[in-house]
Amino acid sequence: MAEIYPIGGGKGGVGKSFITASLGALFAKWGKKVVLIDLDLGASNLHTLLGMQSPRTGLNSFLNKTVKNLENAAVPTMIPNLFLISSFHCYMEIANLFYAQKLKIIDSIKNLPFDYVLLDLGPGTNFNTLDFFLTSKEGILICTPEPTSIENSFRFIKTVYFRKLKQMMKKNTFDSVLKDTSSNLDRSGMNPPDIIEIVLKHDPEKEAFLRNKLSEFKFKLVFNQFRNNLDPTLGDQFENICNRHFYSIFQFLGNIRYDSRIHDAVFSKILYIHKYPHTQSAADLKKIAARIMSKMPSESFGKDM
Amino acid sequence: MKKFDGLNYYEILKIPMTSSYFEIKRAYKDALSLYNEDSIVTYSLFSKKERDKIIEDIENAFLTLSDDQKRAAYDQMLMDSGQVETFIPSMEKTYESPSQSAPHTGVNENLLHSRVKEKLLAEDVKAQLDEILLKERLSGDDLKKLRKAVGVKITEIQYITKISTSVLRAIEENRFEELPPDTYLKSFLRSYAKVLQTDPQKVIDGYFKTISHAKKTNDLDPT
Numbered sequence: 274m275a276e277i278y279p280i281g282g283g284k285g286g287v288g289k290s291f292i293t294a295s296l297g298a299l300f301a302k303w304g305k306k307v308v309l310i311d312l313d314l315g316a317s318n319l320h321t322l323l324g325m326q327s328p329r330t331g332l333n334s335f336l337n338k339t340v341k342n343l344e345n346a347a348v349p350t351m352i353p354n355l356f357l358i359s360s361f362h363c364y365m366e367i368a369n370l371f372y373a374q375k376l377k378i379i380d381s382i383k384n385l386p387f388d389y390v391l392l393d394l395g396p397g398t399n400f401n402t403l404d405f406f407l408t409s410k411e412g413i414l415i416c417t418p419e420p421t422s423i424e425n426s427f428r429f430i431k432t433v434y435f436r437k438l439k440q441m442m443k444k445n446t447f448d449s450v451l452k453d454t455s456s457n458l459d460r461s462g463m464n465p466p467d468i469i470e471i472v473l474k475h476d477p478e479k480e481a482f483l484r485n486k487l488s489e490f491k492f493k494l495v496f497n498q499f500r501n502n503l504d505p506t507l508g509d510q511f512e513n514i515c516n517r518h519f520y521s522i523f524q525f526l527g528n529i530r531y532d533s534r535i536h537d538a539v540f541s542k543i544l545y546i547h548k549y550p551h552t553q554s555a556a557d558l559k560k561i562a563a564r565i566m567s568k569m570p571s572e573s574f575g576k577d578m
Numbered sequence: 579m580k581k582f583d584g585l586n587y588y589e590i591l592k593i594p595m596t597s598s599y600f601e602i603k604r605a606y607k608d609a610l611s612l613y614n615e616d617s618i619v620t621y622s623l624f625s626k627k628e629r630d631k632i633i634e635d636i637e638n639a640f641l642t643l644s645d646d647q648k649r650a651a652y653d654q655m656l657m658d659s660g661q662v663e664t665f666i667p668s669m670e671k672t673y674e675s676p677s678q679s680a681p682h683t684g685v686n687e688n689l690l691h692s693r694v695k696e697k698l699l700a701e702d703v704k705a706q707l708d709e710i711l712l713k714e715r716l717s718g719d720d721l722k723k724l725r726k727a728v729g730v731k732i733t734e735i736q737y738i739t740k741i742s743t744s745v746l747r748a749i750e751e752n753r754f755e756e757l758p759p760d761t762y763l764k765s766f767l768r769s770y771a772k773v774l775q776t777d778p779q780k781v782i783d784g785y786f787k788t789i790s791h792a793k794k795t796n797d798l799d800p801t
Contacts, residue, residue: 513612
């Protein structure tokens, strides 16, 4: 079975695609068979980061049945062991995927014969993004150490929970709980109550079950574009707060230091870790990749990779 | 979202029951800075009401655990109610709180912070500050006016920034020849501005312009 890692995080421009491509290249270099799936539907450009022309074959071929399964929609990249399923040539309205098509994609992702499947998600918290994120029990949240980005990460976690609860509860029950909540909200005026908490508590018999389901998730956190003048304990604080106030397990993977050459590399269409393999930011990426692969949380691992 | 409901004071501060006074104090400081309304990690996570409740819980935890008698009573309560396994504090390790021996004379940084913040909300203070900060050059007198406007004492700045009062006075009294080298001066001005919750860059630039202006005037007119 493949290990599936959706890579998301509320905000645009925080480096989701860049990190997806880099982690994929590192796993592949370390001998794993890896496929990246560009699920930033309607705005896909993972191929460019990998220095490729937009591949003809991709998600489009799978949806219009020119290939018989999702595995065949994957094209090799210039990096051995690393494959890409692009959504570049999908029809113009791909961003509004049909529900049945989405289910078909999700179902196929779970059965891909690779060691690692990395899903590059779009920004925001629309249903597609959330449902793709829920493909796996483990996901990676990318954010930059800025208030806006952190705020969006919290919103992302909450909407993931909300979506998951909606999937697990009967439609009628869910709708009526929501209706009650919103009418209470009108009455109380100030301080919107925590909707997730209300949904969880509406049925005491089910509460433990639902909480348990939410606690099965593992979120991994990465701070990208980390500048040297920032508080180095920010990531640990973030992990600490999430573990304390949300329902799942959160693990901070590390900071990726800001480097203006990352920008240059994107322009030159050469993967940053290949163009500048000996920089601090490249070392940060390696450390994070090693940590995901080893599943070891310890700080000391991966130092001399 | 989970709050602090059902957590005991040790759990709120995330410390073991055997913690020393210093560990409690450090945990308390860490918790306050994490749940402070200016923390970029938590500012968006709680409503004002929720945050106030959290801070109150943290304060209560510290007030109880930093006081030997209250802590002993609290521990007893936790054990009696079966919330924790019976735990016997070792004989040599009585909770030592220095507040017993030496009265606490320091400045509470958090209180000072909120005091300045409140001052800054007042229209007249804001107008006064804006008027000063609009100047291209900021002299020592201007800094002093800023400081007085937000009601901060020079000793309070000394306590928080650890910059000696003689240097702080030299800055405010434009005694440039007594000031430390530029790099240090810059960092001092930055700390000074931070306590006053004013733009540090503006203060540094403005003050350095005053210095270079004074130098030029001196060069032209050597007395």
